[in-house]
Amino acid sequence: MTDAASGSGARATDAPPFDGKAFARGLSLAPGVYRMIAADGSVLYVGKAGALKKRVASYFSNAPRPSRTTAMLAQVARMEVTVTRTEGEALLLENQLIKSLKPRYNVLLRDDKSYPYVLVTQEPWPRLALHRGPRHVPGRYFGPYPGVTAVRETLNMMHKLFRLRSCEDSVFRNRSRPCLQHQIGRCTAPCVGLVPAREYADAVRRATLFLEGRSDDLARELGEAMEAASARLDFEDAARLRDLLTGVRSMQARQYVDGRAAELDVLAVAMQGTQACVLLLAFRDGRNLGTRAFFPRTNGSDNPAEVLAAFVSQYYAEQPPPREIVLDRAIEDVPLLEEAFGAAAGRKVQLRCNVRGERAGYVDLARRNAELSLATELGSQAAQRARMASLQALLGLDAPPGRIECFDISHTMGEATVASCVVFDQEGPVRGQYRRYNIAGIEPGDDYAAMQQALQRRFRRAVEAPGTAGADATGEAASPPPHETARGRRPDAVLPDLLLIDGGAGQVAQARAVLDASGIADQVMVVGVAKGEERRAGHERLLLPDGRELRPGADSPGLQLIQQVRDEAHRFAITGHRGRRQKARNVSRLEDIPGIGPRRRASLLKHFGGLAGLKAAGAEEIAKVEGINEALAGRIYATLHGLQEAVPPGAPPRTT
Structure with missing residues (x-):
């Protein structure tokens, strides 16, 4: 990539206006990204182009243009361009710059919530759980899901089918007997060794197949395993596999699109003035995962196609796209988006509009939900403005x-x-x-x-x-x-x-x-x-x-x-307080004692039934545990009771 710029970084009020036509003449026909910058240095707009010269020149031609674009161009003091090798690179760079610079006239995707995922951790006894936030935990992440409800429904079903653990590691390491999840048939209790490692690994692998959308492969494998168990007269195992196969088949039968397991997103946009709502309806492996409403900042745009195009570009730049994305209206740069999404996903991604059959019904459903969500949002905004005005009057402020x-x-x-x-x-x-x-x-x-x-x-x-400087409601430069x-x-x-x-x-x-x-x-x-x-x-x-x-x-x-x-x-x-307190309590004080490794720690907790039982024991009782001598027992007792020195077995406890 190469960069170029033109204009002054801080133009004086009497400086000549920016000559966009002259700037465009000096550009090449290569793909890239352009940035329009105001006199105060703030970024007004970021855009991509298959041919920079043609795209930038179109802004400064004599063709009619919207008043919003005219207001933006009146503030341009200089422009910068970055040449890329391909249009796909330009798309990626545009999204990165919009996210980091938050230009005043770009449509901005905003969402205060992190996207929920299903997490299968990478450890000897993997855990199946909901995950939100940064993906720093080693393991495989499946999603994102439209909402937490869809994740919880998926987890509830999978714990019934595959019986994988859901507990945190701090609980898992310190269990001495099975928990309630095992008793109600939702966990095989690997924490106390009630399931062989190989059997648990098979359950993890099958759960992963299900989450990957390979339910047919999973059902075929379970059918073959059930027949093999019957052939060797292991009817108990055959019955267990039969129940698991029945559960998988029932999930497969819940919902299909056009008679097959579909992987698609349906997107519809609703607008009132410059307020917009984009609604996402997601299907994975034929299952309807529900809807999620987004309210992008339009920054003055009243064009639904422009808002939808910006949403598609920014959303799927961060989230893995499905094989098919169905839109309620046509947008620009569809071939470019398909190429960029396909390259990122490693498979073909198709964007479609003007669909028929069941998909047309889903588009209509998404559109009606988008209109309803937008009406609800506008109602809540009106209520919020009324409360702000009341607060202004209550406190005697000059403005809300x-x-x-x-x-x-x-x-x-x-x-x-x-x-x-x-x-x-x-x-x-x-x-x-x-x-x-x-x-x-x-x-x-x-x-x-x-x-x-x-x-x-x-x-x-x-x-x-x-x-720093900002802009007023009219878009003019200001110093707020x-x-x-x-x-x-x-x-x-x-x-x-x-x-x-x-x-x-x-x-x-x-x-x-x-x-x-x-x-x-x-x-x-x-x-x-x-x-x-x-x-x-x-x-x-x-x-x-x-x-x-x-x-x-x-x-x-x-x-x-x-x-x-x-x-x-x-x-x-x-x-935050509960998290900090629990984190402190989850760290066993045994880990701070020299000579206490994982094996001795597990033996102690198993012998006394947990940390509370260990703290209630005397040094002599601790010394009876296999692998614990008297000196080590004294150090353990002293650490658990806050004593500065080790207490020898048989000696009365000393207070600090």
């Missing part, structure tokens, strides 16, 4: 807050203290900018110190980098205040309009002290949210900066918004 942050502290008797920060803007929660802070170096249970530490860490970078709503920008580099503190006067005083010390107290409004009588919802007290105390009541839409933000901060803090 563009960015709200709320902090909360969670711990259990001072253990594993975690602070949460959640972010809301005028569209609702911005989950990608949520943050948690693990609090350390304070007196356990000191909520004031915890709040102070969290706020200092939050606003440190905001003070160093208060914000540092607290502007900025989805996609670094959350720690902007300031909120409104800072909510879950707590009373003490926590609010800590927040004000941190803001005063940072020199930003006049830029952020701090409001405390104190619980009302008997902790009843709707009776909260709002502590304002001027010392006033408000009790809006449960009917106030503004208070309802504050409750939503506060409850979300509370939920996010508790989730």
